[in-house]
Amino acid sequence: MANLKTLLPSNSFRVEPGDRLAVAFSGGLDSTVLLHSMVAAYGHEHVIALHVHHGLQAVAKDWVAHCARIAQDYDIEFDSRSIAWQEDVNTLNNIEARARAVRYDALVEMCQTHQIHHLLIAHHQDDQAETVLLQLFRGAGIQGLSAMPMQKEIASGNVSIWRPFLHLTRAELEAYARFYQLEWIEDPSNQDEEFTRNFIRQRIMPLVEEIQPQFRSNLARSAQHFSRAQRLLDQLADSDLKEMSEALGLKLKPLLALRTKDMDRASNALRRWLALQGVLMPSEERLNAWWLDMERLKDVDDQRLAWAHDGKLLRLWRQHLTIVDSEMQGQWVFQAINDPLAGYGLSNADYEGALTDGLIQECARSGGEKIRIAPKTPRKILKNLFQEMAVPPWLRTAPLLMLGSEVLAVAGVGMNLDLCVDNGKRWVAHFEPIEKKSK
Numbered sequence: 561m562a563n564l565k566t567l568l569p570s571n572s573f574r575v576e577p578g579d580r581l582a583v584a585f586s587g588g589l590d591s592t593v594l595l596h597s598m599v600a601a602y603g604h605e606h607v608i609a610l611h612v613h614h615g616l617q618a619v620a621k622d623w624v625a626h627c628a629r630i631a632q633d634y635d636i637e638f639d640s641r642s643i644a645w646q647e648d649v650n651t652l653n654n655i656e657a658r659a660r661a662v663r664y665d666a667l668v669e670m671c672q673t674h675q676i677h678h679l680l681i682a683h684h685q686d687d688q689a690e691t692v693l694l695q696l697f698r699g700a701g702i703q704g705l706s707a708m709p710m711q712k713e714i715a716s717g718n719v720s721i722w723r724p725f726l727h728l729t730r731a732e733l734e735a736y737a738r739f740y741q742l743e744w745i746e747d748p749s750n751q752d753e754e755f756t757r758n759f760i761r762q763r764i765m766p767l768v769e770e771i772q773p774q775f776r777s778n779l780a781r782s783a784q785h786f787s788r789a790q791r792l793l794d795q796l797a798d799s800d801l802k803e804m805s806e807a808l809g810l811k812l813k814p815l816l817a818l819r820t821k822d823m824d825r826a827s828n829a830l831r832r833w834l835a836l837q838g839v840l841m842p843s844e845e846r847l848n849a850w851w852l853d854m855e856r857l858k859d860v861d862d863q864r865l866a867w868a869h870d871g872k873l874l875r876l877w878r879q880h881l882t883i884v885d886s887e888m889q890g891q892w893v894f895q896a897i898n899d900p901l902a903g904y905g906l907s908n909a910d911y912e913g914a915l916t917d918g919l920i921q922e923c924a925r926s927g928g929e930k931i932r933i934a935p936k937t938p939r940k941i942l943k944n945l946f947q948e949m950a951v952p953p954w955l956r957t958a959p960l961l962m963l964g965s966e967v968l969a970v971a972g973v974g975m976n977l978d979l980c981v982d983n984g985k986r987w988v989a990h991f992e993p994i995e996k997k998s999k
Contacts, residue, residue, distance in 0.1 A: 575678055582676045584667055585609035587627045587745040590682035593733045594725060596742055598680065604635045608674060611640040612666045614659050623745055641666040671719045683708055683723045686730040689779040690760050706787035729776060797832030800825065805833065809880035816854060837883050840870040877952050892922065892961045894987045904977050905986030914963055922959040929960065931967050931976040945973050958991050
């Protein structure tokens with residue numbers, strides 16, 4: 561018989577007393593059990609239920625109301641988000657992965673809104689076994705076979721994702737739900753065997769269980785072994801990257817030298833670097849094509865090398881591999897300064913007057929523009945300044961900031977001193993690139 565104690569989180573789950581916990585609550589069996597057990601273990605005042613409506617099924621609109629009602633019954637806070645798809649979802653490839661990605665983005669955004677740092681997901685041992693099998697069928701490497709970690713940090717949102725039920729089977733969760741007479745939703749799409757994961761769950765896992773009843777725990781244990789091996793590979797990669805990683809990017813010469821010495825070790829370092837940049841892993845075929853392109857370079861200063869991947873561009877710039885958005889996006893931002901040592905800026909009177917008259921505008925380069933960026937120096941053409949200051953090509957496409965017909969500021973270069981002062985309250989303009997989210 562299931563009881564509360566058996567469904568407490570595994571020993572790996574650690575939070576500080578009094579911390580608020582967010583539960584990803586779909587309304588299904590797994591998340592309902594997770595929500596119920598967390599409220600029982602930590603108290604209703606420390607738990608919030610977060611729901612994401614994908615908009616992929618007509619019936620799903622009723623699930624929001626169901627989840628809100630359950631949260632009210634448990635006397636806990638509830639929040640939800642609805643996904644507005646820009647594309648026709650019926651024509652999307654790999655809709656499962658796309659829906660999963662937007663779901664996590666929405667969950668993390670809600671955690672930030674409520675200032676919560678612990679997000680709990682109800683994945684269990686059966687899910688882990690399915691993931692390992694799915695990755696095996698895809699020919700995944702060690703990282704893929706590590707499956708789902710117990711805990712993962714989302715740096716951009718300062719959120720930790722926890723999966724406290726990875727040590728429990730779905731049968732144990734169902735027994736718990738029956739014992740406490742919990743109410744949950746059955747998602748009809750879980751029976752659709754056109755989805756590979758559902759086919760594994762419905763057809764393959766029952767057959768494997770006939771010959772190996774303990775295969776779920778065995779596969780989960782294998783995932784832990786793979787995870788430990790991946791940590792060692794990451795440590796090796798971090799050691800290799802120490803000598804080749806800089807703010808500008810990944811130094812090409814030492815990377816190619818490592819490739820000559822040990823091909824596998826170089827690929828491991830490159831994969832690790834891509835992961836640290838938040839870029840999805842390329843396929844083995846694509847990675848090998850990149851290596852071939854780099855090895856064919858006659859001159860490591862050749863700046864024409866560029867690969868499109870995961871909505872971004874990997875580019876060669878000044879003997880470094882860099883990752884930039886495929887399209888430059890950003891905005892000009894003004895910052896007020898009063899410090900006499902802080903340099904030049906647009907005077908407060910000129911700034912306020914320009915705003916009132918609508919004189920501050922963005923404008924694309926037309927060629928031949930000149931500005932003066934240092935005292936007692938002549939005005940220079942932007943093209944020459946870009947070269948002197950080593951401004952990357954992708955930043956040169958950023959719009960100019962104009963004050964009437966005069967150039968006020970240039971991204972990567974600075975302010976036009978002909979329009980600025982170095983005392984009193986003044987305003988400095990900065991161009992801040994905006995990260996473009998991959999679809």
